[in-house]
Amino acid sequence: MNDSVSGIGARVLRREDFRFIKGRGKYVDDIVLTRQTYAAIVRSPHAHATINGIDTGEAAAMPGVIRVLTAKDFEAFGGLPCGWQVHSQNGDPMVEPKHPILADGKVRHVGDPVAVVIANSRAEARDAADAVLVDYSELPAVVRMPDAISNPAALVHDEAANNICFDWALGDKTAIDEAIASAAHVTTLEFTNNRLSPNAMEPRCAIGDFDTSNGDYTLYTTSQNPHVIRLLMGAFVLSIPEHKLRVYAPDVGGGFGSKIYHYAEEAIVTVASKLIGRPVKWTSDRTEAFISDAHGRDHVTKAQLALDADGKFLALKVETMANMGAYLSTFAPCVPTYLHATLLAGQYKTPLIYANVKAVFTNTVPVDAYRGAGRPEATYLLERIIDKAAREVGLDQAEIRRRNFIQPDEFPYQTPVALVYDTGNYEATLAAALKASSYDGIAQRKAEAKARGKLRGIGLSCYIEACGIAPSAVVGSLGARAGLYEAATIRVNPTGSISVLTGSHSHGQGHETTFAQVVAEQLGQPIDNIDIVHGDTARIPFGMGTYGSRSIAVGGAAIVKAVDKIIAKGKKIAAHLMEASADDVVFENGMFKVAGTDKEVDFGSVALTAYVPHNFPFEELEPGLEETAFYDPANFTYPAGSYVCEVEVDPETGVVEICSLHASDDFGNVINPMIVEGQVHGGLVQGIGQALLEQAVYDENGQLLTASYNDYAMPRADDVPNFTVDHQVTACTHNPLGVKGCGEAGAIGSPPAVINAIVDALSEYGVEHIEMPATPRKVWRAIQAAK
């Protein structure tokens, strides 16, 4: 690890923190434009209903109201597009119903936008929204899988028979069924992966600003990927060409996936601004967020794991129903398929894997990627069924995993589910985690707890994920309607300061620090001379944004490529200045040197020469020192690790206390350990939230019962412990920094570790499984039922 104060490997304090701790951050809702107006959205109170009519008369006449919009004002525009097309087993493309900007004739979930009021103030807009009269005829609501398929109360979309969006499969079902039929042991697990609401603390916000002087549109929005929004909204929804549409996402208060997608409100404020000739701002409140931000997870799964007599895995069969909600959100179809089934090998050499995924429409908020996106579902499935199998065949939890690990000398490793892992050392992270958790001493701690009337348990989880998405050609062949490269520009200014324009977007990840560390090290320049610019399509050439733990692996690699081009051009300029051959010039620690001589010229002199080219090799080069690179990854990256959780259960109340949680991760090379540890901590708590607290609950009528923080249990400081973490390193083999990505691991690895620990604590009662979230009520009832 580098011990420099600001280069790769250093714990550099975050450069972005000052503005946030002083209250000087600039989030979208902090922006106030001249003559700004406010939008309030009338949303459906019903899960499923036809709209007989909308009376906007009273609302339009109220004080401050400028305009009331309904679906007919959006007739000229397209629906919100889906960015990924999955095909069913029979070759049919997924059913892809139109997702209108405003509900047109029918509402399909509570929160579906129906009308928009634009007024001079937020309060006036809200008052008038309450006065919009919508005449609904309620329809039966489709809420629960599998009823939605097998016994549908209604069709969410007429074109989707049995409410099935697609019926997809990966693997050889016949071979799997034969392997299961002849195996020494088969473990079966049926479970639900609970539906979650992402809950970035900053509610979504959007401001549309149409410039009547030149016809340009600006959209300020809480997005993880402003260029993607420009593409989706500009090209597919509103037909605004890129050069007339600027999308700007300044400081964004967390995303976790929920701010990837193109949402109706972005199109609404953009259209409304042109209609009224003034800026239009919409800011979500928290309940609106619960009923309009895409939710996550929500799988119902049956899995079977076949083992031989030695505890070696022979075959894994998975049948999953994945809730899509009422419409297809931007990346929804790829989450349960290519981000889930392809991860079912985990860290193990299971030779046969088959997965069938039925994607289901319901009258609920659309479901899409949420921190981890498919990979938490795969990890939970695998690590829970392995835990159960170990108990059934009488093997230690660590031992059964070791017997099946892919070994360090077996990389690159082709899994049976399409992925090729480039590198890893799973025994190393497991050993580190077991040691840090004093795994061997658990029997003594259990006995000590029992003497106090408590049940103690320990749980393991060995996860893998596919990050750094993604090779464009590969995802294109799988149905992605976009490339997943990243772009970067390095602009060396005349006086030697450096602007790094990146297509990645930071909404808490600390890119302004991490990316600057990379550039500081590679160009040998002080970090204070380096500025990271992100989030603005008007300043940055292009970008695919931040999700899937891709920023350092793909965005960072693009920056390195651009740096390499800067150095290559710098060498030519330096060679000219030193009257040497460029082939003889080396670049070290910020100096261009002629190898084997004492001739050298510093980076700043080369930069100045590039812009004041009085002595310049014009025959070979153009003036200036600015380079752009696009990086398209050769493969996914494969962060992996082992988590060990220890819990204590109070059998009288069912309350679970997490006593310790150790995370041993392999993220490849680490640029800033402080930031990486922070990412892990945050992910762990989101995972603990899923395991113990959180669930988006719909009643039979499709009403969301958990639409505020009074009802949706967010993890608080006193719900969670301190954590211990360590890093083991196998460097990624195919990107220039050797990095893998760390943003989602905590949320992927921790839920099964927590649940396995609870099951271990309750094992003396014969409890084999407990559903997430493992609330005190559920735990208490499991104990009572087993007694």
Next chain:
Amino acid sequence: MPKVSMTVNGQAVSVEVDGRTLLVDFLRDQLALTGTHVGCDTSQCGACVVHVNGEAAKSCTMLAAQADGCDVTTIEGLSDGDDLHPMQAAFRDNHGLQCGFCTPGMIMSAVDLLQRNPSPSEAEIRKGLEGNICRCTGYHNIVKAVAQAASAMRS
């Protein structure tokens, strides 16, 4: 419209407001003090915490009119110029923030916590911050930051 007068970050302000105006909207919209945030609408998340007469208050749960005559401090008034209050410095030093959205409210709550209990245990810090939700940090480094600030402010 009622006229409200108060002191905000040491400056006297006197403004006519719609009677239903919340203190947080008054601070953000009328005074352009946008460091105070709104993260929920049920007094749960604490992103809007300011100090009213020296004590933490959720400014989304008070009318501006209820703060009439009060002394209000927001995150912008916690330290002068480019200086940092020990709590602000501790959040930076311990990586106690990521997206920054909950941070102003978290810092204002933590300052109030130390006013009431200058030497909190870890459990007391966690309990004391129960009214502030952070989705990014997992609280680990926030707890460390508050402990560091407590130590710095005692010495």
